Amino acid sequence: MKFLTCATLFFQLSITAIPVTSQATTLAVFHNPSDGVILATDSAVGMVRGDEIKSGRAIPTSVKTECKMETCGRYFVAEAGFGGLISKSGKSAIATRCSQLADRPANIQEFVTGYRRLVADEITQYVSGLVRNKQEPAVNDVLLSTAIAGYEFGSPVLRYFDNIFTGIKGNQLTFRVARKDCPSGAECGDLQIVAGEKDAILARQQYRNTADKLLFAEELLQIEIEANRKTRYVLPPISIVQIKNVKPRWFRRGLCT
Numbered sequence: 001m002k003f004l005t006c007a008t009l010f011f012q013l014s015i016t017a018i019p020v021t022s023q024a025t026t027l028a029v030f031h032n033p034s035d036g037v038i039l040a041t042d043s044a045v046g047m048v049r050g051d052e053i054k055s056g057r058a059i060p061t062s063v064k065t066e067c068k069m070e071t072c073g074r075y076f077v078a079e080a081g082f083g084g085l086i087s088k089s090g091k092s093a094i095a096t097r098c099s100q101l102a103d104r105p106a107n108i109q110e111f112v113t114g115y116r117r118l119v120a121d122e123i124t125q126y127v128s129g130l131v132r133n134k135q136e137p138a139v140n141d142v143l144l145s146t147a148i149a150g151y152e153f154g155s156p157v158l159r160y161f162d163n164i165f166t167g168i169k170g171n172q173l174t175f176r177v178a179r180k181d182c183p184s185g186a187e188c189g190d191l192q193i194v195a196g197e198k199d200a201i202l203a204r205q206q207y208r209n210t211a212d213k214l215l216f217a218e219e220l221l222q223i224e225i226e227a228n229r230k231t232r233y234v235l236p237p238i239s240i241v242q243i244k245n246v247k248p249r250w251f252r253r254g255l256c257t
Helices: 093-100 108-132 186-190 199-203 213-227
Strands: 004-006 019-023 026-032 036-041 044-049 062-065 069-072 075-085 142-152 155-169 172-182 191-196 239-244 247-252
Touching (some): 026 075, 026 155, 036 075, 075 108, 075 191, 093 108, 108 155, 155 191, 172 186, 172 191, 199 213, 213 239, 213 247
Antiparallel strands (some): 019 044, 036 239, 044 062, 075 142, 142 155, 239 247
């Protein structure tokens, strides 16, 4: 079984010592014509402080569980990597960004364009702070992996992108975005992406449920949960949603209500 894999910074970036959220998570993203879009996440959210980050990485001081798949209007959003500052309202980073998209986007491309702009601004700010403290992330680290899914003209659509740090050139921070657009992309006939914590998944040689993609997504998440029993970086329950036919279906709600 071959996956498109995405390395992520384990924990979040901050220019000060104020708390930031961490999504040292496992995110599975599938797309194919018969199954539509499948998004799967665990429920672990870690807490770190900016002064605990060394070379762009840190170990969370505490871990809690919550739903990590947000609905933003007509779209589902799930992420692995950069989690953002803790908002005073207690909203997740995804929900905070969604609330900042004041004008209701007319389609998924407008939504993704606005969302990516907010993410880029945040990442630039936080990496700038790390650079000032000589703690910049490694070149080619994926800072954030984002999956956005919904319906356009009654059909499932997926926009997936990685925000990647590419270094400092001419005293300027540089980044690139690697994206997958489905169903139009060449890889969308059988797209399978694993982002975030995935070492145990990649080490596994055989899987039980490759034919049933919902069970397969659950199996992948369970592999990382078992592998992280001590660290607790990946925690149950698992949340899995399928965007297919005319409306989404929760296969496993987990903590998502």
